[in-house]
Amino acid sequence: MATTKYSRQREAIKEYLSHSKEHPTADTIYMDIRETYPNISLGTVYRNLNLLVDKGEVMKIIGMDGSDRYDGNTQHHYHFLCNKCQRVLDIDMDSIDRINDIANKNFPGKVEGHVTYFYGKCNECE
Amino acid sequence: MATTKYSRQREAIKEYLSHSKEHPTADTIYMDIRETYPNISLGTVYRNLNLLVDKGEVMKIIGMDGSDRYDGNTQHHYHFLCNKCQRVLDIDMDSIDRINDIANKNFPGKVEGHVTYFYGKCNECE
DNA sequence: GCTTATAATAATAATGATTATTATTTTAAC
DNA sequence: GTTAAAATAATAATCATTATTATTATAAGC
Known part of the structure; x- marks a missing residue:
């Protein structure tokens, strides 16, 4: 994959994530x-998410449930x-980077x- | 599962983990x-690990690779x-519990x- | 020590999330 | 417009984990 070509599916994923707080x-x-x-495919979603994470445009978070x-x-x-x-x-x-030191x-x-x-109970669940 | 009966397989897992640093x-x-x-079964390992985690005798860590x-x-x-x-x-x-506050x-x-x-490179990989 | 109820096991099948494959369609350079 | 490369949809494959089930081990009561 030398160059990255435009795809409306990838744009839709970026757009979606830029507005989601979920x-x-x-x-x-x-x-x-x-x-x-x-008829977007689940494989397309995964592939583009990985691509966007690699490019640093999107962040992957692994929850405590994996x-x-x-x-x-x-x-x-x-x-x-x-x-x-x-x-x-x-x-x-604020970031607590001093714990790295x-x-x-x-x-x-x-x-x-x-x-x-951090974990605990959110205000809706309390 | 009302009571928990002894099993040598579970003991072996506890024993193994108590000595492992890996x-x-x-x-x-x-x-x-x-x-x-x-002829221990992989299912037995998983079941006992979950059981030991539930009892608080063993800790589960989810790595960044999932x-x-x-x-x-x-x-x-x-x-x-x-x-x-x-x-x-x-x-x-030392624990940095104050970040909870x-x-x-x-x-x-x-x-x-x-x-x-924490992540980075261990001394063997540097 | 023998019987009996129940938990634990080994083997295997099933599940669920993610990645790989492939023929077809899109993109973009010429 | 042609054409090569990349992206897609559909699907199959993989990998870690959990569920199922017939059999075996444990431990309590006699």
Whole structure:
């Protein structure tokens, strides 16, 4: 795959993710985009999601239940996983990068970053 | 399943995990325990791992590649995921629970805890 | 120690998410 | 417009995990 050609399906996926706040799974994206493109294939959704993740235009989040979810916002931000409704929500707080330094002091290899998920109950489930 | 009966297979899994520092996958555990119990079944390994996780005797770690790994040490400690060899290693550092408070101040629901993975290159891969 | 009820097992089938294959269709350069 | 390369839809294949079921092991009561 030398050059990347335009595809309306990929555009639809980008468009969809840029407006979604739901951190959807590949299957959810597939189901929803089928409303506009009735014969888009699930394989196409997966392939384009991986492509967009590789290009850094989309972020993949692995939930604590192991499910892959996608986020159109690639700016660094924290995620909250609700133990009850299993939704993934955003937390708007400053990055705590200094914990990388703490980790580096206590580890022989090279710590380049960290991934933190918060969990608990969202306000709707409380 | 009212009461839990003894099984030598489950004991072997506990024993194995209590000595392992490798954070093995279910399949690795299966392969290794087959040396001593040649006809243990992979289903038995999975069932007992889930049982031990439910009882809190074993910890399940979901790696960034989505693979499930198991840890016999249930004391809180941080994990490091090597981007190159995909191994999961321990980092010996104090818990940074105060970030839960920071998150709680910035989130409408109830933050009960967090999971943090560090990543980068381990000293063998550097 | 023997009987009996129940849990655990081994073997295997089933499931679910993701990736690979392939013939056909789109895209975009010439 | 032609043409080569990339993307697609449909489908098959893969991989990890869970479910099913007939058989075996455990442990309690006699």
